[in-house]
Amino acid sequence: MNLNQEKDPVARFMQDNRHEVPDDGFTERVMQQLPRRYERIALTLRVVGVVLAVVLFVALGGVEVTTGYCKNIYHSLLTGDWDNTQLHSLLFLITGLTVAGICNLSMQEE
Numbered sequence: 001m002n003l004n005q006e007k008d009p010v011a012r013f014m015q016d017n018r019h020e021v022p023d024d025g026f027t028e029r030v031m032q033q034l035p036r037r038y039e040r041i042a043l044t045l046r047v048v049g050v051v052l053a054v055v056l057f058v059a060l061g062g063v064e065v066t067t068g069y070c071k072n073i074y075h076s077l078l079t080g081d082w083d084n085t086q087l088h089s090l091l092f093l094i095t096g097l098t099v100a101g102i103c104n105l106s107m108q109e110e
Helices: 003-016 026-033 037-059 062-079 085-107
Strands: none
Touching: 037 062, 062 085
16 A cells, blocks of 8 residues: 555545634734844845945055045036046936935835
8 A cells, every 4th residue: 555545534634624713813913023034134234244345445445545536526626627537427426326316215115
């Protein structure tokens, strides 16, 4: 006799005598009380990523490059040198961030 055939009467009995218990929102209340593991993991990864990015930025000389970049743009604005490529890149960056911000606001739920 096959093992599956021996379990078949029990499975059939369980299937025939199955009774649904009314939930009345119990499952939803339990799920709301459970810790949100995914959110904690995501927050931890964000914090680690930001700290790592800041450390790398400082370690690789990003502060000096950024200050030089800002001084160059400041002098270009003062002298009216509108052909400066760093000034153009700043305008593209500001435009891109503006578009991203508008898209982010439009995607948020009310």
